[in-house]
Amino acid sequence: MTGTAARPRIAGDREDAVLDGVLEALVEVGYDKLTFDLVAARVRAGKATLYRRWPTKADLVVAAVSQVKVCPDNDLDRLDTGSLRGDLEALTCGDAEATELLPSVMAAIVAAVHRDDDLRTQVEEQIIRPRYELLLAAFERAQQRGEIGPDADLALLASVIPAMAIRHSVELGTGPTTEHMRRVVEQVLLPACAATLPTPDPQQSATTTG
Amino acid sequence: MTGTAARPRIAGDREDAVLDGVLEALVEVGYDKLTFDLVAARVRAGKATLYRRWPTKADLVVAAVSQVKVCPDNDLDRLDTGSLRGDLEALTCGDAEATELLPSVMAAIVAAVHRDDDLRTQVEEQIIRPRYELLLAAFERAQQRGEIGPDADLALLASVIPAMAIRHSVELGTGPTTEHMRRVVEQVLLPACAATLPTPDPQQSATTTG
Known part of the structure; x- marks a missing residue:
């Protein structure tokens, strides 16, 4: 819980929560207006942390959309x-x-x-x-x-x-x-x-x- | 041909040309960024003339899309x-x-x-x-x-x-x-x-x- 978060990683449940947040933001503002800043603020994650896991906006959005299970x-x-x-x-x-x-x-x-x-x-x-x-x-x-x-x-x-x-x-x-x-x-x-x-x-x- | 264009109307071939221009603009910039200014400049029509024929952006776009014949x-x-x-x-x-x-x-x-x-x-x-x-x-x-x-x-x-x-x-x-x-x-x-x-x-x- 303390001090070891120099390079926090996103995985598991936390990843699911982030991607859910991306989906919500996507539906609200659309792809063009979606930014890493907006997602970071919404899911309370560092922008750099997001970038490490999903280097581009396309990566982030495709990961989120892939979660929609049919x-x-x-x-x-x-x-x-x-x-x-x-x-x-x-x-x-x-x-x-x-x-x-x-x-x-x-x-x-x-x-x-x-x-x-x-x-x-x-x-x-x-x-x-x-x-x-x-x-x-x-x-x-x-x-x-x-x-x-x-x-x-x-x-x-x-x-x-x-x-x-x-x-x-x-x-x-x-x-x-x-x-x-x-x-x-x-x-x-x-x-x-x-x-x-x-x-x-x-x-x-x-x-x-x- | 001269002087009677105080309240120019759009109809017939001219209407088709304007709506073709709307379609092209739509494809280029998307619905959100489409404006009457942009259309007016592209089809060389007065903005007021466009407004008289199509009061809202939705009217203009729906008229243009209706032209796509299937x-x-x-x-x-x-x-x-x-x-x-x-x-x-x-x-x-x-x-x-x-x-x-x-x-x-x-x-x-x-x-x-x-x-x-x-x-x-x-x-x-x-x-x-x-x-x-x-x-x-x-x-x-x-x-x-x-x-x-x-x-x-x-x-x-x-x-x-x-x-x-x-x-x-x-x-x-x-x-x-x-x-x-x-x-x-x-x-x-x-x-x-x-x-x-x-x-x-x-x-x-x-x-x-x-």
Whole structure:
């Protein structure tokens, strides 16, 4: 508690608290007006301490946004359930608190993402791509199991869930609920996947006459 | 040509030119930094002239964004083609030049839309809702024709196209191409709609034994 704070480090719970503060500040003032000074004052940390952990504003913001969880911790064991329906349910069961914040966070960074190449690259590599790849992997497993036809456009199918989530955030101003995403899976995605299977010939499949 | 410009009005081609200038400025500086001064200088119009036509910044920006055409002029005769596939094709054949601009325009306003209630209401009422209602009407006509089952969630189905277009803009930084939207219609939407129809009993439909 005393005297050893010459080079304080930020980690663990303290890191989470700082990043929560960054998210709040981001939603309040937007990316352009967010400064290390503002964050330092809000979370009562030294500016130099923040800089040591996150050298640039893009680093700080991407770390904060990465905290907004929309699926169970990228834990592959929980995501590979053995069926496409199960995998997609696992990937879309949002953390209610997190998804509520999502639209404002997205709104706060999207303009800057389009203007700032460093931020754009980081958002793409650290936020968008990893989540998309988890989804794509679920569709690839389904294809290997025969739940999706061999000619299906997996990239297109894997983009439906992020698309519906983004629209919810941008247009409706609220994060998608787990219930909404379940309807997307049941009423849009699973039928689209089923339609990629070769049509069974009813007579063949009924009696398999040789 | 001379002397009658005491209260110049903006209309027709001149209006289009001014709104094009607003779009360009919007993409360059973002909504927050856009001012009537900046627009006036760029399009060589008097500030008072602009104010008379568009009393607020939100009015000016919404007018400009409304110009970005994504479907053929809301012309109902061209949109009601008699089949769901035809209607959706008509509603998604983007103006290539317009959709190229779309992501930057969206990026420029989305943060402000979330912060500014006046802008938000106008964007919702004048841009998002009219386009969504054209789509919804196409699904309603399809339901009446029996192309979609009676229990289908038309609102969910009608949100797929805007969702895929928004994602393209926000994540990929490019407007959706007509070809991309055609794949969404063929591979996602039409199968999802077909799945809402009552499953035909193959034996019944084959021989209709009474």
